[in-house]
Amino acid sequence: MKMLFLDMVWPLSLADGSLIHRHELVSNLARFDNEIHIFTAGRSSLSNLDNVRSYHIPPGSFLSLTVNYFSSSISLLGSETFDVLYTRNPNFGFLAGLFCKTRCKKIIYELNGIPEDEKNLFRTKYKRDKSSEPEKKSNFPNPYFSAHARLKLFILKKALEFSDRIIAVTPGIKTSLEKAYNIPGEKIVVVSNGANTSLFKPLEQEACRKTLGLDLEFPYVCFVGNLAPWQGVEYLVQAAPSILSRFPECRFLIVGDGVMKYDLLELCLELGVEDRFIFTGVVAYDRVPLYINASDICTAPFIFARNSKIGLSPLKLYEYMACGKPVIASGISGVSNVLEASGGGIHVPPENPAALAEGILKLLENPELRVKLGSKGLNYVTENYSWYSVAKKVNEVCKSGLETEN
Numbered sequence: 001m002k003m004l005f006l007d008m009v010w011p012l013s014l015a016d017g018s019l020i021h022r023h024e025l026v027s028n029l030a031r032f033d034n035e036i037h038i039f040t041a042g043r044s045s046l047s048n049l050d051n052v053r054s055y056h057i058p059p060g061s062f063l064s065l066t067v068n069y070f071s072s073s074i075s076l077l078g079s080e081t082f083d084v085l086y087t088r089n090p091n092f093g094f095l096a097g098l099f100c101k102t103r104c105k106k107i108i109y110e111l112n113g114i115p116e117d118e119k120n121l122f123r124t125k126y127k128r129d130k131s132s133e134p135e136k137k138s139n140f141p142n143p144y145f146s147a148h149a150r151l152k153l154f155i156l157k158k159a160l161e162f163s164d165r166i167i168a169v170t171p172g173i174k175t176s177l178e179k180a181y182n183i184p185g186e187k188i189v190v191v192s193n194g195a196n197t198s199l200f201k202p203l204e205q206e207a208c209r210k211t212l213g214l215d216l217e218f219p220y221v222c223f224v225g226n227l228a229p230w231q232g233v234e235y236l237v238q239a240a241p242s243i244l245s246r247f248p249e250c251r252f253l254i255v256g257d258g259v260m261k262y263d264l265l266e267l268c269l270e271l272g273v274e275d276r277f278i279f280t281g282v283v284a285y286d287r288v289p290l291y292i293n294a295s296d297i298c299t300a301p302f303i304f305a306r307n308s309k310i311g312l313s314p315l316k317l318y319e320y321m322a323c324g325k326p327v328i329a330s331g332i333s334g335v336s337n338v339l340e341a342s343g344g345g346i347h348v349p350p351e352n353p354a355a356l357a358e359g360i361l362k363l364l365e366n367p368e369l370r371v372k373l374g375s376k377g378l379n380y381v382t383e384n385y386s387w388y389s390v391a392k393k394v395n396e397v398c399k400s401g402l403e404t405e406n
Contacts, residue, residue, distance in 0.1 A: 001399055003029065004076070004104065005038045006087040006096060008057070008069060009046060016226050016256075017315050020285060021112070022088070024196055026052065028391030037076065039069060077103045084108055084398045090152075090159040097162020108398055109163035111173055112193075114180075114310060157181060165397055167191050170334050172311030189397050192334075194390040195318035197382055200289050202324040208294040218249045219364055222295035222325075224288055224316045227258030232301040232330065237264055238353035239360065240273045247364050252277045255291045292323040296370060297363050300329035304350045318385045321345075321377030326370045328359040344377020 009022055023046065030036050030051040037053045038046060047054035055076065057068050073092075077100055085104040087093050093109045100107070160166060160181055166188045168174040174190050177183040209216055221243075225231055233254065243250055254264070254277060261279065268274040283291065292298060298320035302312060312334035320327050327345030329335045336347040346362070348355040363370050 001032075001083045001395075001402065002035045002081075003037065003084045003086055003398065004082045005036055006073065006085055006092045007039075007089055008065075009038050009040045009044050018088070018112070020315060021193060023285075024194070024387040025391055025394065028387045029395055031388065032391070032395045034395070037080075037082070039072060041065060074099075083402055086110070086398065088112065090156045093159030093163060094155045097158060101162075105402060106164045106398065107162060108165050108167060109159055110167040110169070111160075111177070112169040112313075114173065114176055163187075165189060165400075167394060167397060169193055169313045170311035172309060172333060176310055189393075191390060191393045191397070192313040192385065193315050193318065194385045194387040195315065195322040195381055197322050197386045199286060200292070200319045200322035202378065203289060203293040205293055208290045212290055212294055214294055215251070218251050219247060219297075220251050220253055220295040221360055222253040222255065222292060222298045222320075223300070224255040224292065224298070224319065225300075225314075226256055227254070227260040227264065229260060230303050230305070231258075231260070232303040232351065233260065233264055234267055235301045235303075235351055235353050235356055236299055237267045237271065237273065237277070239357035240268075240276060241271055242354065242357035243360055243364070244273065244276060246361060250276065250364065253291055253295060254279045255283050255288060256280070257282045288319070289323060292320060292325055295325060297360055298323075298325045298327050299356070299360070300327065300335065301356055302330040302332055302335065302350060304330075304332070318381050321374075321381040322385075324374040324378040326363055326373035327377065328356065328363065338380075342377050342380030344373055344380055346373075 005022070005026055007022055009019075009026065023044075026036055026038060026046055027049060030049050033051065035051055035053065037055070039055050039057055040047060041057045041059065044054065046052050055072055057065060057072060059065075060068070082104040084106045085096050085100060086108045087096065088110045093107065096104070096107050160177065160183055166177065166183065168177065168188050168190050169192055171190050174185070174188045177188055178185050206216060214220065221236075223233055223236060227233060236252065240252060265274070265279065268277050280291070298316075300314060300316055300320075302314070312332055314335065317327060317329065317335060317338060321342065321344045327339060329339060329345060329347050330350035331347035332350055339345045339347050346359045348359045
């Protein structure tokens with residue numbers, strides 16, 4: 001099967017969840033004897049794979065990258081045809097539907113969130129204790145109905161309409177597409193995210209701590225991910241004083257970067273816990289397992305808004321468990337059901353620092369329970385959520401119907 005992956009693939013040194021997803025999906029789809037064509041900005045290890053054809057986009061400004069990417073895509077589609085055009089970007093899905101239908105047999109559009117939900121959350125997410133400041137009046141009192149937002153909504157709807165199949169990473173996204181966008185249910189397939197179980201695996205804790213320069217005796221609680229509003233890391237910071245009152249030597253690893261970082265640093269200062277938190281900033285993908293394995297407990301304190309509507313299929317949950325670590329996470333669809341099915345952790349009410357602290361303390365006080373939960377989670381993810389198994393499901397969706405056309 002000849003596939004064009006119409007999304008830019010960036011170096012994993014810059015990786016966030018979306019980039020990791022693209023990298024892992026492409027590398028594993030290549031294992032099924034597919035010929036996959038990708039565009040890269042910077043060096044990518046995917047270029048070294050036998051079944052991957054890589055087209056390099058020269059570095060430059062965002063505008064020049066965009067122009068070069070589109071011109072390269074048009075040139076490629078003008079000279080070659082494909083069995084499947086695969087994209088996770090509504091703009092590319094829209095343009096592909098308009099101009100590329102004769103150059104590919106199928107268009108597959110993957111959706112891992114509802115874009116307007118995420119943008120609105122960024123707009124409305126509070127700045128802590130800013131209520132005393134006078135609210136600035138916006139020239140656009142309702143951004144959702146601005147011309148720009150209406151255009152983006154139109155593009156998303158058309159991308160969904162033009163696609164032959166849609167892959168949703170959660171059942172909640174599938175339901176939202178059916179209800180809000182009138183997409184037939186049979187057009188949508190749910191395929192969850194996964195973990196690279198060759199990279200994310202149990203490692204010796206002491207060795208990881210020595211490599212990272214961490215104390216060998218302190219207990220560590222870890223969070224990995226983009227510091228975005230929906231991650232709820234502020235609730236972990238708010239839970240810290242209760243945890244430290246009983247385990248004063250505890251340390252908290254915040255592995256990642258994002259728009260909430262400075263708010264979180266400010267909150268740490270306000271609560272007097274700044275010396276207990278370690279903010280790593282951006283960490284290369286292949287070093288993330290070191291931080292997870294150096295820790296005793298891993299957390300995913302997602303907030304209720306946005307997450308409860310569409311559910312979750314979070315990379316961090318599978319990666320924590322693939323390393324054999326017990327998890328404390330918000331009880332939201334896609335998280336709580338995985339923890340219950342696997343027995344790999346404890347879910348607590350979202351946006352509740354007291355409940356989060358109680359769950360973490362329960363595991364800090366019980367090393368045997370930590371080992372038990374970690375072992376169960378490891379077995380479950382290895383059997384059910386490897387990126388290979390995810391790619392196998394995606395591959396089946398892409399191939400479906402092609403045989404009858406040939």
